[in-house]
Amino acid sequence: MMNRIILIGNGFDLAHGLPTSYADFIRGYNITLKLGLLEGEYERYDGLCSVNISDPEDRKTLEQFRWMLQDNTFRFIRNLGEITPAEQYDHFVSDHLIYESKFFETINKAVESKKWVDIEGEYYSLLKKVFKDKSCKYGDPIQLNEELELIKGALTGYLKSVQKHYIKSELRNPDIEQIIHEPFNFRDVAVSAQKQFLEYIVNKWAEKNRIESTGEETKADESFAAIASNLVTNWENEGLKSKFIEEIKNGNGAVCDEFAYPERTLLLNFNYTKTADLYLPANSDIPVNHIHGELDNEQNPVIFGYGDELDEDYKTISNLNDNSYLTNIKSIRYLETDNYRQLLQFIDTGPYQIYIMGHSCGNSDRTLLNTLFEHKNCVSIKPYYYEWTDEEGGHSDNYIEIIQNISRNFNSMQLMRDRIVNK
Known part of the structure; x- marks a missing residue:
């Protein structure tokens, strides 16, 4: 028996043109906030941010923005390379925006400066600072966990909208479909x-x-x-x-x-969306394991947190005898469903190859990935990587970056070098 696991991460959704990155979510959140003010709100509070336009002069200014940004003439002007009403409005909102969550402020600033953010990684970094750094902005993990829960709620709401409006059967890519079902090389x-x-x-x-x-x-x-x-x-x-x-x-x-075709294939979906389900043939016996939960399934709740038990600080955290530090550790959350057990049963049935499609293999899933990569039945790890052409016409890709990330999920570099497929 020889099986295959298709390991699906957020890059898989992005490759289908879906705005599902954490940076997309943050931008979507900010757009919703700004549109709410344009559509008649004067104040907003959701635990993450608050805006209160109470000064009469500020309200007059907001009314002017409402008129300008709804006028077709000004919509056209926004495309000229000048200081546009839209940019002026952004500054206006920023001047009145108050971050109620320091954690949310951190990830917002990361998107502004780096154009991307790893929310789960930022969470774990702050969690470690709570017990290591007495000057940390959080005195204990409880407030941090509450803020993460608010962010998770906003994120799942955003992704539900993406799933409802954008994930259609027309997105299915025949090239990806062929790769999933191709014979072993x-x-x-x-x-x-x-x-x-x-x-x-x-x-x-x-x-x-x-x-x-x-x-x-x-x-x-x-x-x-x-x-x-x-x-x-x-x-x-x-x-x-x-x-x-x-x-x-x-x-x-x-x-x-x-x-040389696989006996069994498993789609291991780390995303919350159901893009992976588009690749299930009619009456297919190929399962999709939504290992991190689903957006609209109470029996498979969304898992949002961190999963790196190989990290040197994890043992210290687990020895603190404070369960609030373990609230969002993925290994514990996995026990709420049988998804993880089903995965273990699959990899124990026989040798398997792993195709990595869109998963960065970062540390936030390190425990699970280590289990997959170093298992005695793993015979091949094949990462699919992104290629692009730069402004000067040169060709680049992120193969080495993915391999570097994969390497952190191994304890044995000898196994890593043998199992990872060459470029």
Whole structure:
């Protein structure tokens, strides 16, 4: 048996043109706030931010913005490279905005300065500061956890809107669909697992042709079969091995197209959205494991927090004897459903290959990824990476960045080098 896990992260949604990054969420939050003021509000409070336009002169200014930004002429002017009414309005709102949550202010400032943010990473950094730094803005984790819960509520509300209005069957990409269901490539298999992979192909071939692969010589007119059936019990025979491998490397159709497909495929979705579900064929037995929960399923609540038990500070946190530090640790939240148990059952059934599609493999999921990457049944880790052309026409990609992140999820660098597929 040889299986495949498609590991799906936020980059998967972004590749489908969906505005689902944390930075998109923050921008969406700010736009909603500004539109609310334009549509008649004078004050707003949600626990994260507050705005109160109480001064009569400020209210007059806001009325002017309401008129200008709804006028088609001013909408056209906004496209000229000048200081536009929209930019003036942004400054006006900023001058009246009060952050009720220091945590939310931190991630907002990160989006402004870096154009991106890792909310879960920022949360864990603050959580560690609570017990390590006496000057930390939070005296205990309780307030920080409450603020994270507010952010989670705003985020899920935003993503529900994205899912409702943007995730349609037309988004399905045939190239991605083909990759999900493609046969194994011998070159992608770890060197330490190549014999196991070849045995898998031999057994598939034997089943197809109703013969027993005993290592005894088979019919001479079946050259591939003769090589294959002898190889398993004569692995040290370099002549047989080289012939068999050559058959596969040469793209022998009988091997790749018929015998090298995965027995089972699992879509392991780290996103809260259901973009991954678009790739389930009708009446398919391919499961989607929404490991971090779903937006509209009370039986599978959203998991939002941090999951790095390999971090040096985690042991200290767990020894503090204060459960408020563990409120948003993913390993504990996983126990609210059987998603994690189902994943363990899948990886225990037999050898598997991992395709990484859109997951950065950052530390916020380090515990789970370490379990997948270093498991005895993992035979291949193949990251799909982003390529782009810069302003000067040069070509770049983020392959090395992904590999660097993946490496942090390994304790054994030897395993890492063997299992990760080369660029």
